[in-house]
Amino acid sequence: MTFKDLPKVGLLGLLVLFGGLSEAPAQLGSRSADDWASVLDREQRVSGLKIEEVVALLKLKPGDVVADIGAGTGVFSGPLAQAVAPTGTLLAVDIDQGLLDHIAQRAKEENIKNIQPILGEFDDPNLPTRVDVAFFHDVLHHIEHRQAYLKKLATYLEPDGQVVIIDLIFDRPDGPHRNQPEMHITQEQVRRWMAAAGFPVMQEIDLFDNKFFVVFRRNP
């Protein structure tokens, strides 16, 4: 299209053209809540997550406030909530209300009383309070504006708070999201984004073959 063609395109065309150029935030690899549930709760997946080991490594204390960001169906939310009970709180954050309903129902069935579901936004976890630990498992590669998200997240952390990021190592041609290069992130990128948000690496934990597990802290 050249400027000569503009009159033919008309006002509506221009709105569509320039509207498409402004970037609306999105979830990468989006699914419906039911679809997520069938994938995330699969026995084969859950048994490989080493949930007890991961939670033990975080050394949480009763009274801590922890945000499980992108909590999904809550496979980590329950064990994290139990680790900070009875006085601590687990904020289960997701952008999908259907998944938050799933987590609330699950907490009721398991008689876990210290889980608070939080509806986040694409670029903001909307936390109602400062947190001691923000935990991401298998989530950051779904967030489009990762660097901006982590910068925003940093504003919700207690001064000695920690950010824990466990995510996939995208190094296999047959691995997950193999046809979605926009979802591929590296540990090195995450380290840079976190450093820019004021959180250098505190600890790298070698627990998984296919995922990195890094703890960041403002004053390590």
Ligand SMILES: C[S@@+](CC[C@H](N)C(=O)[O-])C[C@H]1O[C@@H](n2cnc3c(N)ncnc32)[C@H](O)[C@@H]1O
């Ligand atoms: C692969 S699932 C992981 C769920 C859970 N952490 C687990 O490991 O079982 C990714 C989750 O991230 C959520 N998500 C995607 N973008 C998000 C965002 N910007 N903020 C919060 N949650 C998000 C999705 O709705 C989904 O529940």
